[in-house]
Amino acid sequence: MKSKSALFSYHAMLLPGSVLLFIFHIIPMFGIVMAFQHFIPGKSIWKQRWVGFENFAFMLQMPDGRQVFLNTIIIAAMKIVAGLVVPVAFALLLHEARIRWFKRSIQTIVYLPHFMSWVILAGIITNMLSLDGVVNQFLGLFGVKPILFMASNTWFRHIVVWSDVWKEFGFSAIIYLAALTGINPSLYEAAEMDGASRLQKLIHVTLPGILPTIVLLSTLSIGNILNAGFDQIFNLYNPLVYSTGDIIDTYVYRLGLIQMQYGLATAVGLLKSVVALILIVVSYRLAYKLANYRIF
Amino acid sequence: MVRSQTLTNRIEDSAILLMLAIFALACLYPVWYIVAVSFSDKSATNAGMVHFWPVGFNLSSYHIILGDEKFFRAFGISVKRVVLGGAINFVMTVIMAFPLSREAKLFPGRNLYMWYLVFCMLFSGGLIPLYITVTTIGLQNSIWSLVIPGAVPIFNVILVMNFFRSLPKELYEAATMDGAGAWQTLLRIYIPLSVPALATVTLFSVVGHWNAFFDGLIYMNKPDKYPLQTYIQQLVVIIDPELMKSLTTDELVKLMKASDKTLNAAKLVVAMIPILLIYPFLQRFFIHGIVLGSVKE
Numbered sequence: 001m002k003s004k005s006a007l008f009s010y011h012a013m014l015l016p017g018s019v020l021l022f023i024f025h026i027i028p029m030f031g032i033v034m035a036f037q038h039f040i041p042g043k044s045i046w047k048q049r050w051v052g053f054e055n056f057a058f059m060l061q062m063p064d065g066r067q068v069f070l071n072t073i074i075i076a077a078m079k080i081v082a083g084l085v086v087p088v089a090f091a092l093l094l095h096e097a098r099i100r101w102f103k104r105s106i107q108t109i110v111y112l113p114h115f116m117s118w119v120i121l122a123g124i125i126t127n128m129l130s131l132d133g134v135v136n137q138f139l140g141l142f143g144v145k146p147i148l149f150m151a152s153n154t155w156f157r158h159i160v161v162w163s164d165v166w167k168e169f170g171f172s173a174i175i176y177l178a179a180l181t182g183i184n185p186s187l188y189e190a191a192e193m194d195g196a197s198r199l200q201k202l203i204h205v206t207l208p209g210i211l212p213t214i215v216l217l218s219t220l221s222i223g224n225i226l227n228a229g230f231d232q233i234f235n236l237y238n239p240l241v242y243s244t245g246d247i248i249d250t251y252v253y254r255l256g257l258i259q260m261q262y263g264l265a266t267a268v269g270l271l272k273s274v275v276a277l278i279l280i281v282v283s284y285r286l287a288y289k290l291a292n293y294r295i296f
Numbered sequence: 297m298v299r300s301q302t303l304t305n306r307i308e309d310s311a312i313l314l315m316l317a318i319f320a321l322a323c324l325y326p327v328w329y330i331v332a333v334s335f336s337d338k339s340a341t342n343a344g345m346v347h348f349w350p351v352g353f354n355l356s357s358y359h360i361i362l363g364d365e366k367f368f369r370a371f372g373i374s375v376k377r378v379v380l381g382g383a384i385n386f387v388m389t390v391i392m393a394f395p396l397s398r399e400a401k402l403f404p405g406r407n408l409y410m411w412y413l414v415f416c417m418l419f420s421g422g423l424i425p426l427y428i429t430v431t432t433i434g435l436q437n438s439i440w441s442l443v444i445p446g447a448v449p450i451f452n453v454i455l456v457m458n459f460f461r462s463l464p465k466e467l468y469e470a471a472t473m474d475g476a477g478a479w480q481t482l483l484r485i486y487i488p489l490s491v492p493a494l495a496t497v498t499l500f501s502v503v504g505h506w507n508a509f510f511d512g513l514i515y516m517n518k519p520d521k522y523p524l525q526t527y528i529q530q531l532v533v534i535i536d537p538e539l540m541k542s543l544t545t546d547e548l549v550k551l552m553k554a555s556d557k558t559l560n561a562a563k564l565v566v567a568m569i570p571i572l573l574i575y576p577f578l579q580r581f582f583i584h585g586i587v588l589g590s591v592k593e
Binding site for chain 1: 425
């Protein structure tokens, strides 16, 4: 059915989107040259002074620069691990529950935080964790002195990681629940015939059943190792916790749009984009090899 | 023997239900808490007396919001943005997903477009070059700066493309036989058959637009152009970072106490309402949406 008019329509359908992508994705890629310039805003991009890799060298020399890369990786890695374990545990619990209406209501509730913005959730979290907030009052019952959570470098990463887990675990569990319903019931019947206990069924039937999904999702999460969650941290952090909570994205924002150091900020951003691209391609390849997964 | 078996079973069952209930409560309590604070008396809130129920129930925060012109202006901008952005995302998604769902045999060039999209999805120039591009075009302070740069939701395009591919090819052939062109086939056959999938991606893009705050912050120079989330974000973080560095912990605590928790809570609640309103629809569709992503060619 390859007619000329159909082909013409296809190209026409793809044209507006392609043009928009060109303007807002491809053109900015040329802006990458700023990473190699001593960029002064206001002057044309062609008239800037070229400095080679000076911005990159400078970034790696700065203690701040190294710290933000470290923070990003630590926070992202903690999130990846916790974001894998908690949803799996939750999905397994839900799978074991027998009362249907109860399961349904639980599911309805746990998906809710996923749809809330970090602006709102950060407002709630800041309120609850404030010096006279509910969390400190609760700890006070056990004689713990009030902790200034949001300004504490010992607590900040945990707040970030666990609030992210809290927001996303229900939603992430959906995919495991789908995998769990896909397990062949006759496997459970056979296990019961052989006298398997609940725990044995869990270990020998359920877990192997969702293992491919777990492997797939953990492989794909490799691509996220430099994504520590800009929206979340931007709304939760403050200068007192920069040393543990400042990540690449927030650093680029402050460096570039607040301090107007375009060249340096672009260099930091570029380094992140390149590493992220490599990791994503690697993770997709691995996912394809391990689980025969393709997105398109 | 049999009896003790059922007893342990029952204990296990109750333990499981209890743990699930704890998970659910953990998700519900913070939201409930902020609602309770918003209805409480200001002094009770500042004294830390609100735990579960509103203390000194009153609507004064909401009265203040009702009279707050800035809040409503921001709310209006957000609504406008959601409508515009949702509509543009929807149109872009279907008109790009449709030709891409054709096989490369029937549409030479299909794979080229596909690689172009994936490249754009995976690699970006970063924040600063995008910012310069948007401001150079002259979109600052315009609602379009919130809508146009993200007009093509590439991931949604791929999801819907996969969904279109799962529809029987015979439909397309039959339509062509009956003389329908590509546009007609899309409008009359593919879109009506994909309502659940399209509803899913549209709801997601609507939620994304409602929740976005950062583009508003960087592209709008004037606070009276902020969408709601940006407006709220600025309320919560009005303390200047540089000032904060120089403050002692005690001063910081005083500053935090001075902020109007009750009013801020009420603003958060009002900003949550639209999400809560569409939540039942989201519920219905998004499980489908997740499954959508796993449909392969």
